Amino acid sequence: MVQTPRVLSYRDFGLKEDPFPFLKGQPITFRGIGCGEPLAFSCYNPGEKILGKAMNIWLPMAMAFWHTMRGLLADMFGPGTAVRPWEGQDTMENAENRLRVAFYFMWMQGIQFWCFHDTDIVPYGKDLKEFHANIDRIVPLILELQKLTGIRCGWVTQNLFSHPMYCKGAATGTHPIVWAHAFAQTRKMLEVGKKIGARNHVFWGGREGYNELLLLLLGLEQKNLARFLQMAVQYRKQIGATVQFLIEPKPKEPTVSQYDMCMMVVYGFLRRFGLASHFKGNIEVNHAQLVDLPVEHELTVAADLGMLGGIDGNQGTFGDGWDTDDFLADPMIALRIMIVVLKNGGLRRGVVNWDAKPRRESFMPEDLFRTHTAGMDTLAYGLRAAALLQQEGRLEAVIAERYAPWLSDLGRGIADGSMAPEAICEAAYAHQPQLGTDIPSSHIESHRYLLTSALQRCCEGVGSTHIEPKWRLAN
Numbered sequence: 001m002v003q004t005p006r007v008l009s010y011r012d013f014g015l016k017e018d019p020f021p022f023l024k025g026q027p028i029t030f031r032g033i034g035c036g037e038p039l040a041f042s043c044y045n046p047g048e049k050i051l052g053k054a055m056n057i058w059l060p061m062a063m064a065f066w067h068t069m070r071g072l073l074a075d076m077f078g079p080g081t082a083v084r085p086w087e088g089q090d091t092m093e094n095a096e097n098r099l100r101v102a103f104y105f106m107w108m109q110g111i112q113f114w115c116f117h118d119t120d121i122v123p124y125g126k127d128l129k130e131f132h133a134n135i136d137r138i139v140p141l142i143l144e145l146q147k148l149t150g151i152r153c154g155w156v157t158q159n160l161f162s163h164p165m166y167c168k169g170a171a172t173g174t175h176p177i178v179w180a181h182a183f184a185q186t187r188k189m190l191e192v193g194k195k196i197g198a199r200n201h202v203f204w205g206g207r208e209g210y211n212e213l214l215l216l217l218l219g220l221e222q223k224n225l226a227r228f229l230q231m232a233v234q235y236r237k238q239i240g241a242t243v244q245f246l247i248e249p250k251p252k253e254p255t256v257s258q259y260d261m262c263m264m265v266v267y268g269f270l271r272r273f274g275l276a277s278h279f280k281g282n283i284e285v286n287h288a289q290l291v292d293l294p295v296e297h298e299l300t301v302a303a304d305l306g307m308l309g310g311i312d313g314n315q316g317t318f319g320d321g322w323d324t325d326d327f328l329a330d331p332m333i334a335l336r337i338m339i340v341v342l343k344n345g346g347l348r349r350g351v352v353n354w355d356a357k358p359r360r361e362s363f364m365p366e367d368l369f370r371t372h373t374a375g376m377d378t379l380a381y382g383l384r385a386a387a388l389l390q391q392e393g394r395l396e397a398v399i400a401e402r403y404a405p406w407l408s409d410l411g412r413g414i415a416d417g418s419m420a421p422e423a424i425c426e427a428a429y430a431h432q433p434q435l436g437t438d439i440p441s442s443h444i445e446s447h448r449y450l451l452t453s454a455l456q457r458c459c460e461g462v463g464s465t466h467i468e469p470k471w472r473l474a475n
C-alpha cells in the first residue's frame, strides 16, 4: 500500500510548472459509489477492505510508461494527435523531465506501480553502449522518485521489437548478432530491475513468430528462444535477483503467428525445455481476445498451473481483430477477471498494468486521467461483484451440484483408477442415462445471470462498506 505521509506538489517532483493544472493540485480520490465525476473514483476506494484485504492490495494498479508517457496516438492512417507537453526532444534532459512528470502523474492518479521497457525511459543514442550508459544515468533519479512517492516498479522489460535490427525477430531471428543484442538488453534490464526493486520481469515476444512458415527453421528458432530464456534464468541466479519472470502470451500481430500464442502453448513450450518452474504468465485481455478466447480462460489456465503472474488491464475493440489496447470499460469482463483472481487468492507479486491508451480523438493530458479513472473503476466494480458472489457462495453451489455425480462409487472408481475396465463397461450396459432425470439441465443462462445481478447490486452500493450516497447522473 502506498504510504501517504504528506501531500506532494509538482515542485516536490522537481518540476517547474504543473503539467496537469486542471487538477488544481488535487489527486483523484473516491467520492462515493456512482458519483459519476470523470476525475473522481466512483467505485475504486483504495483503502477499503474487501474480503479482508484493501482494494489496492487486490488491485495493485500500475501505469504503462510506453502508452501513458510516450504514446502519441498515431495510427496507420495518420500521425499522433496527442497533446503531450513533456514529449518532443529525445534527449537525456527531456528523459529526466518526462520521468518526473510520470511519477507526478501516478501520484495524482493514485497508482502504486509502474511498468516500462528499457527504450521508454532514455534515448537509444548511436549504439548499445550509449543506450546502456544513458540507462545508468537515469537510475539514480528513478530511485529518488520511487523513494519520494512510495511508488514501486511492477515490472521491467526490454524492447526487442522496435529497433529495425529486430525485423525478423530477436531470439528467434536469423542472425546471432541480433540474438546477442537481445540478450545484452535483457541482461541489462535484469540488473536495473534488481537495483530498483522490480517485482517482475516480463518477456513479451514482440516479433517472435513468423510471416512465412515455408521459409522457416521452426526447430532452430524454438531452441534459440529456449536458450535465450535459459540464459536469463541463469543470469537472474548469478546476480542473486529474486524477480518473478513472466511470459505474456499473444497469438498474432505483428507476425502471422507468434510463438507465445496462448497460456497452454506457452506452458507446453516451457515444459519441453525444462523452464516451466521459472516462469508465470502475464495475461492481457486484448491478447486473449485475439486468440478468440475469453480472458477468464487464459487466467484460469494460468491459475490452475500455479502460474498466474499478472494482468494487463485493457480490452479490444469488439470484433476488429486488432490489439487496440482500449481501457477496460466492460464491467462483465472485469467481473469475470476478478472471479478468477479472488479464487487465486489475489495476484501475489503480480500487478494490474494499464497497457491501454486513449482513443486518437481523446488527445488532451486530462484524458489520461479520465481513462485511468474509468478503467480502475470498471475493474473495481468487478472486484466488488466478485466478492459479493464469493460471499454468497451461489456460483460455488452450482459448481458443486454439477460435479456431484463424480462422488458416486462409479465416479470415484473411474477417477482413482480402482475400478476395472470390465466393471466400468458393465455399469454402462446396465444403465441408459436419461436427460432430465439422470442428467439435469445446466440452466446456464440463469446461472450466468447471477453475474449480472451481482454487478447491479454493486452499483447500488451492496457489499460496500464505505458509501457516501452522492447519487447523480453523469451528463
Ligand SMILES: [Mn+2]
Binding pocket: 284, 286, 287, 323, 324, 325, 355
Ligand atoms: Mn495489447
